[in-house]
Amino acid sequence: MKVLVCISGASGASLGLKLYSLIPPSYQRFLVVSESAKVVLQKEENIFLNDDISAPVASGSFGVDITFIVPCSMNTLAKISLGIADNLITRSAQVAIKEKKKLILAPREMPLSQIHLEHMLKLSRIQNVIIAPPIFGYYNKPKTIKDIEMFLIGKWFDLAGIKNDFFKRWGE
Ligand SMILES: Cc1cc2nc3c(=O)[nH]c(=O)nc-3n(C[C@H](O)[C@H](O)[C@H](O)COP(=O)(O)O)c2cc1C
Numbered sequence: 244m245k246v247l248v249c250i251s252g253a254s255g256a257s258l259g260l261k262l263y264s265l266i267p268p269s270y271q272r273f274l275v276v277s278e279s280a281k282v283v284l285q286k287e288e289n290i291f292l293n294d295d296i297s298a299p300v301a302s303g304s305f306g307v308d309i310t311f312i313v314p315c316s317m318n319t320l321a322k323i324s325l326g327i328a329d330n331l332i333t334r335s336a337q338v339a340i341k342e343k344k345k346l347i348l349a350p351r352e353m354p355l356s357q358i359h360l361e362h363m364l365k366l367s368r369i370q371n372v373i374i375a376p377p378i379f380g381y382y383n384k385p386k387t388i389k390d391i392e393m394f395l396i397g398k399w400f401d402l403a404g405i406k407n408d409f410f411k412r413w414g415e
Pocket of ligand 1: 250251252253254277278279280282283286315316317318319320351352
């Protein structure tokens with residue numbers, strides 16, 4: 244199975260990196276980082292990554308099975324909703340949609356405007372597109388940011404069908 248993780252320029256870009264690093268070795272993994280995500284990573288995490296503009300994931304024939312965009316900025320969300328494919332992340336999203344492969348979007352903004360919500364509703368109506376924002380639950384009693392991050396990544400992996408024991412499930 245091939246898994247693609249895309250990081251766009253919303254707050255919490257490091258969450259996308261953590262998700263990427265936790266994908267089990269049985270999966271082939273690929274990473275795309277937007278220009279704005281680099282800025283966010285520099286401001287929030289002091290990390291700088293190079294772009295890969297000639298990646299094979301831009302083609303449907305490469306056969307990515309699961310695409311995550313974590314976090315997904317409102318800019319990237321809007322472009323995906325409108326069918327724009329002007330960079331590797333938006334192109335990969337269009338590929339996932341046209342190939343009917345799983346596309347998991349984690350939009351991050353607060354508050355959400357009517358425009359943001361309309362884009363999310365439109366996309367969630369498309370087969371295999373899942374809107375899964377970085378919203379955590381209190382029911383598993385997180386004590387640290389790491390607890391919250393593992394809960395979120397565990398939920399995203401569950402949606403993708405990637406087995407994990409990253410968080411305590413309700414009733415456990
Ligand atoms: C520190 C920082 C935090 C940001 N947080 C968010 C955010 O949470 N959500 C969002 O939609 N945009 C956020 N932005 C704005 C986006 O980076 C900006 O809209 C950018 O054009 C997105 O480009 P991309 O979609 O190509 O990554 C943030 C920008 C900076 C510098």
